[in-house]
């Protein structure tokens with residue numbers, strides 16, 4: 001669905017940050033510590049070099065996508081577009097949900113919290129800065145580790161405005177997901193959505209970010225960040241569903257997990273849209289018993305490039321992690337998977353697994369896999385592997401022998417290939433949303 | 447118009463190596479025929495050639511389903527025309543649920559724009575699974591993945607029941623089944639026997655034919671039918687093996 005472009009209703013022109021720090025309408029009233037953090041980030045952004053070909057963390061990436069300084073902050077969408085977007089978002093969400101927020105061009109359009117447990121908080125970041133300053137100060141924009149995306153991270157920190165703060169105090173559990181839609185529209189604009197999830201002891205929450213374009217064809221940039229903190233026995237599932245327009249949209253998503261004692265964190269990436277995507281996923285298991293599972297399903301066609309870098313960092317004994325990524329590629333699409341398992345000194349009795357599978361639907365598609373392993377402990381079980389292949393003729397034959405036409409058979413098999421990763425996520429309603437989106441893209445690419 | 451599955455002088459080869467060497471056989475509608483034959487005689491090849499497997503080249507002969515020349519059709523068209531093969535070794539399809547698979551096969555038989563009634567579909571499938579003693583969990587599991595040999599065979603029969611073909615070939619459906627499972631599967635097949643449907647049952651063992659009683663038994667050897675008889679032929683083969691037939695001169 002393509003909507004009309006947003007009307008220019010802002011009272012001053014949106015700034016481009018070619019030569020000035022991005023300025024936001026809502027700056028007034030932000031705490032000093034945060035404004036300082038932002039200006040430091042802006043200085044860092046300007047000081048950091050743009051990655052070059054020799055940078056290992058950008059190996060195989062097409063660096064032409066890294067031109068990011070020519071974007072501007074967007075104008076708000078008009079009231080009629082806003083109403084359409086909210087209707088669109090509401091129609092897709094499952095019947096049961098803990099909270100639902102809709103942002104467009106950095107502004108909050110819609111907020112509903114029908115099933116939040118008592119004491120749990122879901123607040124736009126800007127509101128949380130005012131009303132929950134201590135929690136924000138403890139967790140917001142705190143970590144400085146990235147996998148090559150430092151410059152993007154600095155820009156994000158300097159400019160972030162929209163996004164959700166999710167806080168589940170001790171023992172609070174929501175079965176239904178927190179759903180957050182992020183829309184972007186306008187030629188040459190950028191948004192910087194932030195998602196901060198804090199699950200205290202034995203709390204449990206599932207958050208899904210959906211990234212979508214308002215218009216079908218536009219140069220736009222999303223630089224998002226998701227920070228996940230799970231304390232003792234806490235459980236977080238975080239899903240990034242990226243379905244931006246594939247004609248001009250770029251998406252950088254930087255995600256960081258800190259899993260404490262016996263905490264369990266699941267992270268899922270579904271990439272369907274955008275012309276270029278960079279996902280960085282750092283997952284730290286910092287206390288014993290922590291478990292991280294990272295899944296991804298990517299359906300890339302045309303000239304889409306999906307670049308994913310991951311770290312499974314085992315920093316305590318008896319920690320476990322599993323990574324399972326799947327790429328289905330068509331036409332001249334490219335994917336890059338670079339994953340590192342690091343078992344830090346003394347992190348004995350660690351189990352860590354990593355698998356990347358590529359299904360090549362065309363001779364011109366290109367899947368690059370760089371698995372890596374660094375082990376500095378004993379009693380460790382680790383495995384990593386990547387495979388690339390085409391759909392087997394025998395599988396297609398079996399489906400055709402049941403009357404299913406060849407094209408349809410290929411689609412069903414590719415869909416099944418991607419489903420294998422999504423199935424590992426929790427929550428039927430979240431999975432159904434993801435399945436529906438994948439099926440939609442398969443239908444569209446014919 | 448003849449109402450039968452009619453195989454005439456069928457020659458087929460793999461990589462230039464001829465496996466079917468002039469095979470002729472007719473299964474009239476309403477009948478059950480059995481094919482028996484030693485390992486490697488070409489039984490699975492025959493079934494896959496009829497299904498349209500691309501490894502095999504037909505160099506001569508024809509296969510008619512009623513008045514339709516199957517060899518003129520694409521693989522999936524043959525199935526939709528009413529042909530079904532229960533495979534000896536069914537393939538696994540990771541990530542595709544059994545229910546979605548069977549549903550897609552049914553959907554492919556509907557006119558464009560018409561959607562399957564999901565509620566009726568599941569009701570029907572559950573009833574058929576109950577008949578076959580299949581647990582409901584098999585609807586959600588990936589097609590054949592991690593199924594035991596016997597579970598795969600039941601799943602083939604489930605598909606046959608859901609697709610209601612005019613003619614079906616069952617390729618060693620009995621192998622991998624214990625006697626109880628064999629009885630259940632045979633019951634399922636017998637329930638489908640009708641004047642409107644023909645079966646060709648491939649087996650090694652007369653045991654299956656105690657439960658699915660054939661009208662005619664054929665012996666396949668070296669790519670040809672070398673002997674045809676009544677159901678008592680199965681017992682004779684069980685007792686005496688194949689050599690006495692193989693060594694007798696082929697009837698002119």
Ligand SMILES: Nc1ncnc2c1ncn2[C@@H]1O[C@H](COP(=O)(O)OP(=O)(O)O)[C@@H](O)[C@H]1O
Nearest residue numbers: 460465483484485486487488489490491492501
């Ligand atoms: N795809 C194939 N490639 C090469 N040889 C094959 C192939 N399929 C069958 N054959 C050969 O054809 C002969 C018949 O095999 P098959 O039809 O499986 O026998 P049966 O089912 O009667 O045991 C065997 O010698 C087998 O090795």
Ligand SMILES: [Mg+2]
Nearest residue numbers: 489490534618
């Ligand atoms: Mg065989």
